[in-house]
Amino acid sequence: MTTNLVLPTIVGGSIEGYIQTVNRFPILSQEEEIRLARCLRDEDDIKAAHQLVLSHLRVVIAIARGYLGYGLPHADLIQEGNIGLMKAVKRFDPERGVRLVSFAIHWIKAEIHEFIMRNWRLVKIATTKQQRKLFFNLRSMKQGLDTMNQGEVAAIAKQLGVKSEEVIEMETRFSGRDISLEPLSDEDDESCSPISYLTDGVDPSQVFENKQISRLCHEKLKESLLNLDDRSRHIIEARWLREKDAATLHELAEELGVSAERVRQIEAKAIQKIRNIVTVAI
Incomplete structure (x- = not known):
């Protein structure tokens, strides 16, 4: 089965080295591709799958x-692809007369899409078909980094x-994600980023420190809400x-008797205020 294949790995995060290795593998002709695909289909030939x-x-x-x-590591995106x-x-x-590359593009993109959706934010950013369409098109369709006006919307x-x-x-959900998983600078010893908590071993002192930071953030979050x-x-x-069942901008707009844009503005200001208080505490 293809899931048992051993592929080149990205050692030490060296994308350049991985790309150089991958580029050494020859591109198959259509005849070679068909022959190997038939071997895989008819004989379950793992070597044929490996070459493909x-x-x-x-x-x-x-x-x-x-x-x-989307702010995710290139290596992880490649792995999912x-x-x-x-x-x-x-x-x-x-036998369908279609090249493997044309058929594979859909599967590659599908896995990458799912990976992005799982990791973009702990709160699901897109759950419906329409939201997924927006998620993967809005960034490229915006004219700039500023908030869109009603005409652009x-x-x-x-x-x-x-x-x-x-x-x-x-757009509001996009604007809320500005915390990097990795430190902004390798030379900044005081960087406090989520990746610093993802260690292989269990250090009791680190666990205690993390709990203290979590408690402080929780307290400051409650204070900021007040x-x-x-x-x-x-x-x-x-x-x-x-x-569950988080309210949409449109639902809150109807409840409060204001426009969805006004709700978005109030939400953005509130989030910034909360972020300032929590950041200062940390």
Whole structure:
């Protein structure tokens, strides 16, 4: 089975070395591709599957490079894309008259999409089909980094076939993610980033320190909520602190008797206020 294949690894995070290795594998002709695919299908030939996968690893690298804007490591994106490639090789039918690369692109992108969705944020950023469409298109369709005006929102909503409120909501979710997993600088010994807590071993002193930091953040979060006005606190609680069925901008707009854009503005200011208090505490 293709899941038992041994592929080149990205040693020490060296993407350049991995790419050089992958580029040494020859590109198969259509005749070679069909012959190997038939061997895999009819004889369960693992060596044939191995050759098919290796010859298409460069395709995964190219596709994964297009998703670097989501803040996830290139190596992880490639690894997930390779899983999609192996699934494609396993399901490829050489009699359909389609090249493997054309068939595999869907599987590669599907695995990368799922990986991004799982890791973009602990709170699910996109759960419906429309939200997924927005998630993977809004960034490239925006004209700049500033908040979109109503005209831009309406144009994007029309092009993607979604509601304007959904465009505004997805833009807000994007703007809320500004904490890097990795330290911003390797030379900054005082960097406090999530990756610093992901160690292989268990250090009791580190565990204690992490609990102290977590307790402090929790206390400051409660303090920051108390410093918000009633409307702002209600919006934050409804949007972010519910265990399930978080409210949408449109729902809150109807409840509060204001526009969805106004709810978004109030939410953004409240989040910034909370972030300032918690950051100072840490």
